[in-house]
Structure formats: structure tokens, C-alpha cells
Amino acid sequence: MATSERKLVNDPKLVTVSRRTFLQRSMKWLGGLIGVGLAAGTYGYAWERTWLQIERMTLRLPRLPDAFSGCKLIQFSDAHLGHYFKPEQLQGIVDLIMREQPDIICFTGDIVDEETRPFFAAIPILAQLQAPMGKFAVLGNHDYRAGQQHGIRQGWISAGFAVLDNRNVAIRQKADTLYIAGIDDALNGVPDLPKALIGIPEGSSVILLAHEPDVADEAALYPIDLQLSGHSHGGQVRLPFVGHVLTPKLANKYVNGLYLAGESEMQVYVNRGLGTTILPVRFLCRPELTVLTLHQ
Template sequence: MSEQITRRKFIKRTVGSILTAAGLTTGGYFYAREVEPRMLDVTRHTIRSAMLPAGFDGMRIIQFSDTHIGFQYTIEQLAKLVAEINGQGPDLIFFTGDLLDDPRNFSGKKQKIISLLSELEAPFGKFAVYGNHDHGGYGSDLYKQIMEQSGFTLLMNEASSIKLLDGSSIWISGIDDAMLGKPDVAEAMSTIPEDSYTILLSHAPDKADEAAQYAIQLQLSGHSHGGQIQIPFYGPLVTPPFAEKYVEGFYDAGANKELRLYVNRGLGTTRLPFRFLSQPELTLFTFRHEKTSS
């Protein structure tokens, strides 16, 4: 009797066929499964804004996202990532969701993950938001415990300010996940004074169209994995809900031309243990105060 083909096996076989059709050899299949998922692309970008207080000029921000620990991404990789992040000397660290792939299978590694994430150093703070996998499998409380015990401020439809000694400040707002949570941009923005430079953390990039209705200058998101598998001349093979419009890199979103969206490709994989033309990403942003013209 033939083996019943599960949905995951079907998808794996389909992807294998697509990779072959794309001209990949057996070595290419091995690359997509074993090599590229273990690579790390440290991308560097400069964020310029006249709204940014001058005291924040030169501030370095790290964004990492979508580790999905337990599916393909390992504790050992997380340890190397922590060392890499600290080596970049960030002033601020943002995690944009999906820490564990399936929280039900990882409660036994809780203390080890907390220990590693606690080693991350950022003098102006560490902030995080929920992803869909952080809520899935009854993981909401586990994720909250891990992040808060690791020294992260977990933002769920709320905001926090970062103040300098000269009295200037920027605001970090964060919303709940769009798939399994209850995101509320209005609530997240409700305590932020007018004319404040504001960064929105949202796991789901497509929430940028709603965020553009508010005075937000920068949105940082993940969730898409950059498509995880990109086919030449076609683009991303699969994108999840709420990451179908904005997949990777920078975008101008909505009618608010002040809002810049950046979508990080993430670090791990989910559903399929492949990455092709979509390397795992760690992003370093450097803030620059841009003087207004007279």
C-alpha cells in the first residue's frame, strides 16, 4: 500500500520539482536545504530624517527576526547570532517576532534561550513584538516570559520612549501579530506626542498601509522570510498572509510619504527547510539627523 502523502511531504516534493525545473542539480538542492539556511547576510542601511533629534545622530540599531528555533534553526546558531549582534555594537536591538517555530516542543529549552538572549547588549534597550508563531501552540505566555526575562521590552499595542540627557526623545511603538493576535495601531500610537520621531515594530509588513495613516516615520517588520524560496524571473515562491504586498527590503507605504517600511528576511525557516536566493538576514541601521534646508 502506498504511503499517504501528508501536506508537508507534498509541499516538499513540489518544491523539489520546482527547484529542479529552475535548473538546479542535486548539488543545488543540497545548497537550498543545507547551505543557504545556515548563511548570514549582514545588511547595512542608513536612515536619514529631519525629524530625528540631533542627539540620535549615529545611533546604531540591530533588527533580527523569525528565528523559528526548533524547525531548522538551532540553539547553537542562536549562540553565534548573539555573538555577531554584540560584535556590531548596537545601541538599540529590535526583534520582530517568531522566536520559536512551535512553542509546544520547546519549553524544555526555555532557560537556555533566556540565558543567550540575556547576553545581548544594547545601552538604549531591547524591544520585541509578537509574531504568529509566538502565539501559536499556546505559546503566548512562554514567549512573554522568555523575552521579558531576557531583558526585552515586549510591546503589544503600546509604546515606549527613549530619552537622552538633553531631553530629546524618540518613540518605539509595537503592535500585536496580525494573524493570531489583535493588532491596534491607534492604541499603540495613543500616548505618543505629536511631532515625535516614531518607529513602529510590526511582525506583519502589510500592516504598513494602515500605519501610514499615522505619524510614523519607520516601520520594521519580518514574517515574509523574503519568500524563503525565490525563483529567477518569477520572484518569491510563497508569501504568507499579511506579507504578500511587502516582501523584503525598503518600501514607501500608503499615502504617508514620511513612512518608510523595511522588511527583514528573517533568520530561520518554517514549513519548508529550504532557502534559495533569500539568505538569512541580520540588519544594521545607522540613524542620521538630516538638517532641514533653510
Template sequence: MRRKFSILPIALIAFFYLLLNWYVISGLEIYSSNPLLSLGCWLLVALVTLSLIYSIRRVSSRGMGTFFKVATHAFLILFTAELIFSITLLVGDIYRLFRGHPRNLHWVEFASFLFILTVFIFIYGMVRGKYAYRAIKHTLYFDDLPDSFDGFTITQISDVHAGSFNNPKAIQRGIDLIKEQKSDLFVFTGDLVNNKATEILPWMSYFSQIRAPYGQFSILGNHDYGDYVKWESEEKKQANLRDLKTRHAEMGYHLLLDEHVDIYKNAEKIVLAGVENWGLGFGERGDLQKALRNTKAGDFKVLLSHDPSHWESEVKSYPSKIQLTLSGHTHGMQFGLEAFGIKWSPVKYRYPHWAGIKKENGRYLNVNRGFGFLGFSGRIGIWPEITVIELKKKV
């Protein structure tokens, strides 16, 4: 039975969009009564909007190429800047309505300043912000940490999304920062590519530089399975996954697929386990019980699990205690504010804990903000992260 198509939601969105643009342009008319100003603004809006529609319509045949990226980013920047302009203008208009004053030029100038500032912030995020790597360090204390591992360090990165990279020099800066940490152990917590294994090929020589005394370990993320593109056949899709697993090995990463390894130091050990992707709404493939098979309840365990919803749903209350879980996936939505004591991103409405350390039930979770970027080709306020965790014995 064919599903009935409703035009109402599209009509409402179109009406809101037209209303938004009319309101913004009406505010700009305070600068000049020349009709060419309004005409020029409407032509710009039409050009950006039609480019977006055209690029979306040809995605199935042309893919998400350069034109698609330019069109979608131009629309995103314009829409966001207009929204901020209109909200600011609306506040001023409500005030003048109650005071009985005409529209104030200075208030429109302030709204215009915020419009321009928004555009520049987006441009910065797209040019520099997405490669503004930083190392974030945490020291975590445990009662049951083996004595030999007191001071043991782990460097974690996540969500490389190699298919989005376009700046080799910037990537090398990120790799150099990872190497500078000189950690005992290196882990990568999933999403090496956007969709296809071939995306990592130009960048393998970079990520192959990463070495740690106790090894390099990795897991898969939801994007690594090729679920978000159309394949000629299921065999092609599975061949892509096999190829990606091979790339992990060629870079010197031990890929953990629902399994664990023992990390020994001075005859003492910790358990490092890794599961296939398990995430609410993103495929629940991972098998934690299988990954921890033959481990003991008293073992000190570190788990690599791409999606933090796995920790919330299963790991934090798992009968065999998992002291530390390392995740990624959220990217911090690549947009937010972490300054002046504020920590906010729209992704919080999907993932209550979306970045950094969380402790519950005597167990820790770290959510890495991601090394790469996806969708929006930039980062604003949520910068790419290299996490360094030091394990300490609580005394």
C-alpha cells in the same frame, strides 16, 4: 448538517501527479529499454508518496516528528525536481514535434542535469542555506529626526522560530554576527517560537547574549500565541503565552504589548512603539491607537509590528505620522531569487512588499527576511537576515 465530501479535486490532483511521473519516467527510458529502470523509478515514487500519506495520517497522534519531516521534505524535493525536469523535457518535445525529429538524448541529459541540480540546491538549502546569516545595512534619511539621533543605529531580527533549530554552533555564528554590529538599539519583531514557549528554552543562553546601549525590545508574532496547535484547555494555552512573555524578560528583552517607550539621547527622544500581532488572515490583535497613547503628532516614531499587512492597511496612512515601521513574518517564503538585479519569491503573490525597504507617504517600512525557518527546513536564495538601519538627519 454534514458537509458533502467531493472526491473530484483529489482525483484531479492524483491524475496530474501520475501523469507527471509517467512523463518523467518516459523521458528517462531513453537511457535504457530495460524495464527494471521504469520499475525502479515507480517504486521510488510509490515509496516517497506512501511515506508522505502515512506521515500526514498520523500527525494528529504522533505530531510532526522526524519521520514526518523526512517524508514531507523527500516529497517536496522529488516533486520539484520532477516538475523542472518535465517542463524542460516538454519544451524539447514541442520543438521536436514541429521539426519531426525523435526525442533527443542531449535534451534529456540537459533535463536530467537540471533534475540533479535541483536536488543538490534543496540539500544545500537544508544543510547550509538556513544558517547562512548575512547582515543587510540600510541608511534612511529623515527631515524630522532629532539631531541627537543622527547616526543612531538599530539592529533588527525577526521570526526566530526556535522550535526548528538543530545546530547550536550555527546559531552562535548568527548571534556573533548580531553582536558584531554594535548597534545602539536591538529589536526583535516576533515569532520567537513555532507554537510553544518551551521551544526557546535550549536557546535562551544564546539570545540572552544580545545587548545594546539603549536596550533590547521585542513584540509577539502570530505563532507566539499558540493558535496552531491543539491545547487541552484554554487555560493551558494562556499559561503557555504567559510563560513565553516571561522568557522574553529572562532574556533581557522588553516586550512591547500595545505600548511605547521613549528613547532619550542628550535630552532629545524618539518613540519606540510595539503592537501585538496584527495581520490580514493572521489575527488582528494589535491596537495601534493604544500603543501610541499620549504620544504627540510631532514625535519621531519607530513602530514594531510583526506583519507588513498592518503597515499597508493602517500604519502608512495613520493620522499621527510613524516614520519607520519594522516588520517580518514573510520569511521571503524561504525560497526565491535575489541576484543579477532580480528580486522574486512566490510570497510576492501574497505580500506585494515582502522584503527590504519600502517608502510611501513619507514613511518607511522594513520587512526582515527572518532569522529562522519554519515548515521547509531550509532556505534557497532567501537567506536568514540581520538588518542594521542607520537613522540620518536629512540636510
């Protein structure tokens, strides 16, 4: 019996059929994977990339003065204006922000992708944003990559934003003060956190704008209540049970959402951004507008 079985297994005709079946099944699996990949890519490009999500969160800052309790801060980030995100698309974002009636508006870097012309076209749109306690912005690495960071700074100023390049601004309500600080881009600029905090009295409540989130480990060494960052895009592509696949430098530790950094447990919020870079695709990582309500 054993000899007969060996003869059957070694039969060239059966081996050929077996190989053909294996190849057919393999091609079906490969075709299925390619089909799933194409479907996911099409979804990520044509749908999710523009499917904005408004993230709402209440944050408690123990040092927040009474006059700022209930303050609504809106953060937007990483528009990457250019071929895949047009100035006219920004108009819809501005309209949504204004419907929220924010007290403070913060932009955390990368208004452009590779060229500045779309940003200058968008300045009148950004100027429509109004916030009684102020509008603030910092630059990101792509703003420097465009090579016209000085023009971008002036553009933000023309739109009514204070550009926080290693400095802070005091917001006063009644007898209370909240400080908004910001640092220059950590990858391509000249960030100086101690300089950004100069003049802030001890015990004050401080919110820091920093494009790259991983600078939080350094920021947590200072009396800062909250750091707002972008840069990571949340990974831009996330997989089930895996999470983000790839993130840029200085966005490896803090990638998406709320974290506590350092021994001081400074709060860090990382916004997924509005636009995309490298590939115009998002998957399980929708673009984000963040609405933060601050309390003591």
C-alpha cells in the same frame, strides 16, 4: 516525389525510431531537471539556509532628534527556534550583534516555530544582548501558534527585552526623545495601533515594530517614521527574473528590504529572518541580520 516522401514518413520503422528518440531526449531533459532540482534543494538546505547576510543601511528620518543622529539599530527576526534552528545557533547570532555595538536592538516576531522549549533554553543566550538605549520585541503568528504566548512574553522580559504589545516606550537622550512602539501579532493576536501610540506627543519621531509587513498601509495613516517587520522570510525561495514564489498572508505587498508606504511615504523595512518554516530551505534568499544607522 511527393508520394515517395509520404511513404517514408509513414514507414512504421521510422515512426518507432522517432518516438524512441523523442522519449530518450525527454528522459534526458527530465533527468536534467530532476538533477538541477536536487542540487538546488541540497544547496538551499545544506548551505544557504545557514549563510547569514548582514544588511547595512543608512536611513534618514526627518523628525529624528539630534541626540539620536548616528544611532545604530539592529533588527533580527523570525528565528523559528526548533528542529532546524537550535538555541546554540542563536549564540553565533548574538555574538555577531554584540560585535556591531548596537544602541538599540529590535526583534520583530516568531522566535519559535511550533514549540516553546527551544526558546526557554535560549533565554540565557538572548540575555547576553546589551544595548544602551534598549532591547525590544514583538510577537509573531508562530509565537501564538505554539499556544504559549504568555510564557513567551515572560521569557523575553526575563532576557531583558521590553515586549511591545500595543504600547510604546520612550527612549530619552539628553533633552531628546525617540519612541519605539509595537503592536500585537496581526494574524493571531489582538493588534491595536491607536493604543500603541497613546501618549506620544505630536511631532515626535516614532519607530513601529509590527511582525506582518502589510499592516504598513494602515500604519502609514499615522505619524510613524519607520516600520520594522519580518514574517515574509523574503519569500524564502526566490527564482531568477521571478523573485519570491510564495509569501504568507499579510506579507504579499512588502516582502524584502526597504519600501515607502502610503501617501505619507512611511519607510518600511522587511527583514528576511534567520530561520525557516514549512521547508528547511532557502534559495537566493539568505537569512538576514539588519544593521540600520539612523540620521536626520
